[in-house]
Amino acid sequence: MQLVTYQDLAREEAARVGVVLDEHVVDVALLGLQANAGLPSTMLGLIDAGPAALDLLRDLIATHRERWPVGTATWLSNVRLLAPIPRPRKNIFGIGLNYVDHVAESSRSLDTEKEMPAKPVVFSKPPTTVIGPNDAIEHNSKITQQLDWEVELGVVIGRTAKGIAEADAMAYVFGYTVINDISARDNRRAGQWIFSKGQDTYCPMGPCIVTADEIPDPHNLELSLTKNGHIMQQANTALMYFKIPALIADIASAITLEPGDIIATGTPSGVGAGRTPQEWMHPGDVIEACVERIGTLRNPVVSV
Template sequence: MKLVTFASAGGPAIGVLDGEDIVPLAADPSLPVDMVDFVALGAEGLERAAAVLRSGGRVPLDGSRLLAPIRPRNNVMCVGKNYHEHAREFAGSGFDASAKQTVPDAPVIFTKALSAIVGPGDAVRVSDDATGTSDYEGELGVVLGPGGYHVSEADAPAHVYGYTIVNDVTIRDLQKRHVQFFIGKSAATYCPLGPALVTADEIDDVGSLRVQTRINGELRQDAPVKDLIFDIPSLIASISAAVQLQAGDMIATGTPAGVGIGYDPPRFLAPGDVMEVTIDGIGTLTNPCA
């Protein structure tokens, strides 16, 4: 099932994307209006959504405004240097002030502020970056269903509710200057999400998915998820070893090689650029730079 959050006359609403239509879940007034609360219902929520899908009204996708599919209660949890080739390009870029290891021995975890989240089509305000070092990072986002604490790798797949796309836009100068990534990763508008939240049952083999990022139509990033250094179960286990995970929490799993700082000279974002992150089975997240 492809779940979306969209703008309606009464405010943000949730629905199911079915072909070229959105089926609003408001047809069942007992269902939550917020995606995190809906995710917390688990299988029961999906069963009730399926009933709405069979009999509910439809809104054309064309002309509708999609919003970020989910806004977690906790910060977006992110993983640095989680593809081998990107770990090497980052280490050689001159912007990595966080560690001496090229390929980390354990997941590098940081977070992005919720205030950075925007949806599909929303502008990312790179003109606010006085350093001129804004960079793109297309990533697979994992949305958690059941929360958990000290989740084992064996049990971790049962905690995955679904997947979305994250563009972990970053101000590289601030990332380097502050060493810890939070400031450089959390500028306003620097966390586009979307276009949909695809439930885990729709993805047969998450490792076979490809993360592709295009800037102004030029393919810059292209790698399968199976190339992750730390796979999704190990990320869930590592984070939950200290963090009490909650329904709707999200993990951005890391970015492949091909980011702007990997070029010589670096190819940073500028107003007028268009970023497109595509993951087969989920869709394309498109955001202009302003």
């Protein structure tokens, strides 16, 4: 299922969770009411409700797909899509240096090590970094002159995980999304990345979460990113150095992963810092990050 958080443009109401089907957004909670079942109205609520809620939702879709009950479906063109999880409960887990070619370009341009890391390089991005489709990436020229892009596959956790085996890790995945890990390259501080990567609007996310059952192999997805229509990054998740089970097990060895937690799994080569000459984002640019089977995440860059 393609799950979204949306606002109906014709109504002034809180954001709700929906399913994208046949150019419509079907409201999860309202569809549940048709079966006198309590389905959640938020994405975090739906994740918390577990597999039984998804099974019920699938059954209701199969029952009503030929004719949606009145008031449950809205044309996709009449809604505003938000980040699938507009306000994560805690920081997003970022993974640095997880593609061999990106490690090579980073060692040339960002003074990182030439060798692949022995263990995943984990950093974090605060919840306030998250923005949704078509929301603006803020460019503050007083803070940075080197604003950069990074297309990434995002993994959304569905169950509490602590001290789990790598072989069991995929069972803890709820679904996948697209993340653009924005970075102010000139804001790194003595090897610490959070100010570089954790500023407001530095985590565009969306346009949806695709549930794990619809992506049986997340290590075979095309990734791409364009700036003003020109391809900057193009690769495949097969090139990840540390695969998703290894990332989940590594983080969960010391930090409890909870439902709704998000892991941004790293970026391939083609970032602005690695190009010759180097290339950055500026106000007026439009960035589109795409992951196969999930969708395209579009964001303009604006001056603040």
